Amino acid sequence: MTLVLYSALSISSAVIFYLLRYNRQLKKLGQQVRYDALTGLPNRLVLEEQLQLQVQHCLQNQIGMAVLFIDLDDFKPINDSLGHRIGDLVLIEVATRLASCMPDQSTLVRFGGDEFVALLPDLQAFNDALPRVRKLLNCVSSSYLIEGNALQLSASIGGAYYEGREEITANILIQQADMAMYKAKRGGHNHFYWYDEQMEAKLRHRVQLRNALQQAMDKKELQLHYQPLVDAVTGQTFSVEALLRWHHPEKGMISPADFIPLAEQTGQIIQLTEWTLQQACRDLHKLKAMGIQQVAVNVSAIQLLRPGFVEQLVELIKAHQILSSQLEIELTETVLLEDAELAQNIMNQLQNLGFRVTMDDFGTGFSSLSYLKNLQVSKIKMDRCFIHDITSNSQSADIVKTIITLARQMGMLVVAEGVEQQEQAELLEAFGCHYLQGYYFSKALDLRLLPAYLHSEQQAIH
Helix, strand or coil, rough: CHHHHHHHHHHHHHHHHHHHHHHHHHHHHHHEEEEEEECCCECHHHHHHHHHHHHHHHHHCCCEEEEEEEECCCCCCHHHHHHHHHHHHHHHHHHHHHHHCCCCEEEEEECCCCCCEEEEEEECHHHHHHHHHHHHHHCCCCCEEEEEEEECCCEEEEEEEECCCCCCCCCHHHHHHHHHHHHHHHCCCCCEEECCCCCCCHHHHHHHHHHHHHHHCCCCCEEEEEEEECCCCCCCEEEEEEEEEEECCCCCEECCCHEEEEEHHHHHHHHHHHHHHHHHHHHHHHHHHHHCCEEEEEEEEHHHHCCHHHHHHHHHHHHHHHHHEEEEECCCCCCHHHHHHHHHHHEEEECCCEEEEEEEEEEECCCHHHHHCCCCCEEEEECHHCCCEEECHHHHHHHHHHHHHHHCCCCEEEEEEEEHHHHHHHHHHHHHCCCECCCCCCCCCEHHHHHHHHHHHHHHHH
C-alpha cells in the first residue's frame, strides 16, 4: 500500500514538474511572439494591438494620437563596414536611448531592421507631438562609442496624426507614418515630416505610373526619337541623340521628365537603357543610309556602374556589326557622385575601346572646369541654362566662352544644347563651339521624319 502511494505521489510530482515546465515554455514562446529578441522592445504585433485600442479610445473621448515612424539614417554602411554584430549593438543602444526619451503612457516598438515606431496617445493637437519628436531626434542624433568604434547617427521621422473623428485601421496609420518618413528622408538627415493627403495622392500616382511604364515596356509602346547635332560652321547634321518617347494609349505623350527619374528610383532604368541601346544600334543602319555616322545614347549612373556594362556594350556592337566609334555614350555628372574613381575607370575603358564618351549637362552639378583635366571624355555638352541668355547677359556669355576655350585646349569637342535662336547659334560659332543642338534646328524626330529634315537642311546649305 505504501509503495503504491509513493508511486502515485512520484507520478503526480512528475506531472506537476512537466506542467510547470510546459507553462514556462508557453510563457517564453509568448514573449518571443510579442517582443523583439534583440532589443527587448515590443514588436509590431503589440503595436497593432495598441493602435486599435487607442483608435477606440480616441473615438470615445474625441482626443488625438500620433504614430511616429523612426528610421536610422545611413545605418547600412555600419553593417557593411563593421559587421552585423556591431550593427546589433548599435540598435540595442538606439532602442535604449529612444525608450528613455519616451513620455509616460506611450509605446515604443522595434518595427524591423533599423526601424522603430512610437505611439503617442492623448494629444489635443498634432503640434503637441512636436516637442516629443524633437526630443526623439536629439536622442538618436549624437555620438556613439561601440567597442572602440566612434559613430555618429541620426534618424528621419515621419508622423501620422489621428484626430479620433472616424474609424481607421492600424495598418493605414502605420503606412501614413511610413510615407511621411520617406518624405523626411528626402529632406535630409535628422528631419521630421507629417503625413498629408497630397502625399498619398502623389504616391498613388507614382505607383500607377510605375505600373504603366512596365506595361509600356512589355507591350513595346516606347519609341526612340532622334534630335540632330549640327556642325556650328557648316550647319550640317553630324550625329543624332536618341531620346525616349512614351505615347500612352489613354494619356497621350508622357514627358521623360516624369518617367525617367521614376525609372531611376525603381530600377526600371536598367531595362529602359538596355532597350534604348539595342534600338539605337538597330536604327543606326538606317541612319547611316541617311549620311549620319553616329548616335548618342544617354546612360544613367546606375547602368554605367553596373558590373559587366562594358562587356555588354562590346557584345552589342558585335551583334549589330557596328563600330564602337559610331556609338556615343552620354553621361551626366551624377556618375561622379556615385563613385568617381570607378566611373572614371569605366570611362577610360570605353575610350580605349573606341567608344565616344560625352559629359552631358556640364557645369550644373558636381564637375567643374578644374575637373576637366581628370575626365576621360571626348566631348562635353553645356547645359541649356548657360545658353538661353548668352545674347543678353555678358556674364553668361563669358562663362560659355571660357568653357569652350578650355575644352578646346584640352582636345575636347563642345556641344551647346538648348539653342533656340539664330543669334545664339552665331555667337556660339564665333566662340568656337563645335556642335549645336536645339529647337532652332529641330526637335527630336521620329526616324521616319529624319530624311525630310535632312533634305531641307541640305537645300538650306546649298
